[in-house]
Amino acid sequence: xxAPLDQTALATLFxxxxxxxxxxxxxxxxGLLEELYQLTRLGPTSAxxxxxxxxxxxSEEGKRKLEPCLSRGNRDKTMGAPVxxxxxxxxxxxxxxxxxxxxxxxxSWFTSSPALVEETAFRNSxxxxxxxxxxxxxxxxxxxxxxxxxKDLLDATFFADSAWKxxxxxxxxxxxxxxxxDRLPRLSFAKACMLA
Amino acid sequence: xxAPLDQTALATLFxxxxxxxxxxxxxxxxGLLEELYQLTRLGPTSAxxxxxxxxxxxSEEGKRKLEPCLSRGNRDKTMGAPVxxxxxxxxxxxxxxxxxxxxxxxxSWFTSSPALVEETAFRNSxxxxxxxxxxxxxxxxxxxxxxxxxKDLLDATFFADSAWKxxxxxxxxxxxxxxxxDRLPRLSFAKACMLA
Numbered sequence: 401x402x403a404p405l406d407q408t409a410l411a412t413l414f415x416x417x418x419x420x421x422x423x424x425x426x427x428x429x430x431g432l433l434e435e436l437y438q439l440t441r442l443g444p445t446s447a448x449x450x451x452x453x454x455x456x457x458x459s460e461e462g463k464r465k466l467e468p469c470l471s472r473g474n475r476d477k478t479m480g481a482p483v484x485x486x487x488x489x490x491x492x493x494x495x496x497x498x499x500x501x502x503x504x505x506x507x508s509w510f511t512s513s514p515a516l517v518e519e520t521a522f523r524n525s526x527x528x529x530x531x532x533x534x535x536x537x538x539x540x541x542x543x544x545x546x547x548x549x550x551k552d553l554l555d556a557t558f559f560a561d562s563a564w565k566x567x568x569x570x571x572x573x574x575x576x577x578x579x580x581x582d583r584l585p586r587l588s589f590a591k592a593c594m595l596a
Numbered sequence: 597x598x599a600p601l602d603q604t605a606l607a608t609l610f611x612x613x614x615x616x617x618x619x620x621x622x623x624x625x626x627g628l629l630e631e632l633y634q635l636t637r638l639g640p641t642s643a644x645x646x647x648x649x650x651x652x653x654x655s656e657e658g659k660r661k662l663e664p665c666l667s668r669g670n671r672d673k674t675m676g677a678p679v680x681x682x683x684x685x686x687x688x689x690x691x692x693x694x695x696x697x698x699x700x701x702x703x704s705w706f707t708s709s710p711a712l713v714e715e716t717a718f719r720n721s722x723x724x725x726x727x728x729x730x731x732x733x734x735x736x737x738x739x740x741x742x743x744x745x746x747k748d749l750l751d752a753t754f755f756a757d758s759a760w761k762x763x764x765x766x767x768x769x770x771x772x773x774x775x776x777x778d779r780l781p782r783l784s785f786a787k788a789c790m791l792a
Contacts, residue, residue, distance in 0.1 A: 448781075459791075591692075596661075
């Protein structure tokens with residue numbers, strides 16, 4: 401039996417958590433990035449396929465390579481973030497399945513179906529992006545996820561020699577509360593849910 | 597500034613949390629499902645598009661409709677779960693954008709591009725599935741996500757008259773720890789991450 405979270409923890413994760421657009425001048429250590437990944441990787445994926453790959457962009461050179469890939473509205477906030485995570489997936493993720501799912505030949509489910517590879521990689525790396533967002537909040541960090549960027553240019557810039565493909569970006573740091581927008585509305589239970 | 601979570605909360609969400617295959621005979625109230633959605637819906641989506649829709653299948657009739665859609669390996673555990681969530685997306689999610697993103701004409705970004713609609717709906721509803729998994733754990737519930745089912749049959753069975761499309765399934769309840777498998781390995785930081 402696991403203990404439900406208290407209101408303070410729910411606030412950190414959900415009820416008071418916000419997507420940030422401005423960042424304090426406060427770096428993130430290598431140790432904290434490692435801790436972030438150690439939590440993120442525990443989130444469930446189908447057949448434990450773990451397709452997501454994470455590039456933590458934080459050097460001046462890395463940011464300079466990233467900048468032209470960003471849509472105009474995402475540039476300033478991204479260049480100002482201590483770290484921008486490129487959440488990618490390995491389009492040959494199935495080659496790790498003998499290690500990740502040792503009790504069956506899961507690799508063979510994928511080698512004959514490029515469409516299943518793409519669908520599985522995209523669904524599960526998106527879920528892993530969400531795990532990273534909530535793991536970051538768990539560690540007291542703030543996030544700013546974005547899908548407004550030139551995927552082809554980013555993949556050519558960062559992944560020319562690999563099978564990794566970008567999915568989304570997540571700015572990471574300690575947010576500046578003065579630069580928050582108002583929270584936008586959400587759909588009611590009646591509009592988004594059904595009981596069956 | 598948000599408070600980092602303590603080790604007990606991290607255990608509930610990540611370090612001790614597990615995907616469950618067997619379920620205690622303990623129902624989930626309507627109020628708890630509402631509470632689950634109220635947390636889930638707060639997770640960020642691009643342009644606040646909130647494409648996910650959730651069908652909470654728990655009646656005998658609902659489960660009977662679901663059963664033939666499931667792959668063989670997912671049948672017993674799903675029929676034994678108090679609730680199975682069909683995580684779907686509304687393929688016309690953009691029609692809600694005037695309500696969800698009132699300060700711009702975000703609807704028009706999508707009406708001319710079916711490919712962008714599909715990509716955005718799939719990415720963001722997958723992220724919302726992950727928010728639901730972690731929100732459920734936050735409330736002391738256990739989960740068992742699955743993508744092994746006949747999507748066409750499920751959509752024909754549950755969504756014949758709507759624009760909703762299934763993405764994945766999540767069993768929900770209080771897990772039976774005796775029916776857990778061993779935790780599978782995960783990729784090391786060195787294999788899954790890069791610093792740039």
